Amino acid sequence: MNRVGIVGIGNMGGAIAHGLINNKEEIIVSDGSAEKLSEYKSFSNVQIAKDNIDLVEKSKIIILAVKPNLYKTVIDEIKNEFSEDKILISIAPGFTIEKLENLLPNRKIAMIMPNTPALVYESMSAICPNTLLTEGEIEEVKKIFNLIGKVAILEEEYFPAFSGTCGCLPAYVYMFIEAAADGAVLNGMKRFDAYEFIAQSVLGSAKMVLETKKHPGELKDMVTSPGGTTIEGLKVLEEKGFRGSIIDAINATVEKSKNM
Numbered sequence: 001m002n003r004v005g006i007v008g009i010g011n012m013g014g015a016i017a018h019g020l021i022n023n024k025e026e027i028i029v030s031d032g033s034a035e036k037l038s039e040y041k042s043f044s045n046v047q048i049a050k051d052n053i054d055l056v057e058k059s060k061i062i063i064l065a066v067k068p069n070l071y072k073t074v075i076d077e078i079k080n081e082f083s084e085d086k087i088l089i090s091i092a093p094g095f096t097i098e099k100l101e102n103l104l105p106n107r108k109i110a111m112i113m114p115n116t117p118a119l120v121y122e123s124m125s126a127i128c129p130n131t132l133l134t135e136g137e138i139e140e141v142k143k144i145f146n147l148i149g150k151v152a153i154l155e156e157e158y159f160p161a162f163s164g165t166c167g168c169l170p171a172y173v174y175m176f177i178e179a180a181a182d183g184a185v186l187n188g189m190k191r192f193d194a195y196e197f198i199a200q201s202v203l204g205s206a207k208m209v210l211e212t213k214k215h216p217g218e219l220k221d222m223v224t225s226p227g228g229t230t231i232e233g234l235k236v237l238e239e240k241g242f243r244g245s246i247i248d249a250i251n252a253t254v255e256k257s258k259n260m
């Protein structure tokens with residue numbers, strides 16, 4: 001039996017799949033699209049399931065990586081094959097443990113919110129298991145998601161905020177990189193050089209937060225010389241409501257995930 005099955009190998013399921021494949025994990029995948037599945041034929045450690053039911057029969061941990069509007073349909077389709085020893089992993093915002101348990105009663109279920117940097121082993125995932133998972137099973141799930149990045153065990157009440165800040169955040173960071181590159185292009189820099197230089201600067205800035213453990217405000221102050229160039233830019237960002245826009249954007253995603 002395969003340890004991990006992934007139903008839906010689109011943006012998120014595909015990122016998890018590639019992270020696991022490159023870590024030599026044996027996986028099984030299914031998808032409604034034959035074209036998507038054909039991309040996985042060349043990997044020796046990937047089995048392609050005949051359909052979702054076949055995948056569930058052949059795996060222990062099943063990651064449901066279809067769009068949230070298909071969750072109910074797919075769970076209904078696989079529920080008869082879903083024996084007590086298997087673990088369903090939901091990665092959709094808005095699917096609380098209660099909702100999932102109503103769809104799949106008396107089964108082991110874990111809510112997980114990963115993000116697409118899984119593809120480069122830099123995902124940030126939160127895990128919230130239901131009460132039926134043993135400590136050993138929680139560790140097993142944690143180990144799998146550790147293959148594609150960092151993992152935190154998180155109480156369910158924090159999931160909407162986590163989903164807004166971590167699940168969605170890469171999109172906001174890419175928008176920031178794109179906009180910064182536009183600023184560089186406006187000043188004559190070649191666009192592809194700009195992406196490279198800015199992405200490395202974002203990576204380095206994030207590493208500073210993680211590794212120095214200094215307050216982000218202190219790190220900001222270390223860049224901002226009196227009467228220098230940075231403070232001119234900071235003033236513009238404050239005037240244009242940069243902080244408020246980010247707070248409102250995160251809040252909007254949290255509200256949406258609470259009301260899906």
Ligand SMILES: NC(=O)C1=CN([C@@H]2O[C@H](COP(=O)(O)OP(=O)(O)OC[C@H]3O[C@@H](n4cnc5c(N)ncnc54)[C@H](O)[C@@H]3O)[C@@H](O)[C@H]2O)C=CC1
Pocket residue numbers: 007008009010011012013014030031032033036052064065066067068070074091092093113114115116167168
């Ligand atoms: N994209 C992201 O950054 C993140 C997505 N998620 C969650 O991951 C889930 C998937 O999202 P994406 O990967 O972005 O969507 P996507 O649309 O890129 O991928 C969904 C995949 O499911 C396949 N599919 C559709 N119907 C199917 C069925 N009946 N059986 C098997 N496969 C089927 C599609 O062909 C597609 O390849 C969603 O619930 C989303 O909320 C969670 C965290 C981050």
Ligand SMILES: O=C(O)[C@@H]1CCC=N1
Pocket residue numbers: 093163167168
């Ligand atoms: O927008 C979405 O539905 C997914 C959930 C978290 C990130 N992307």
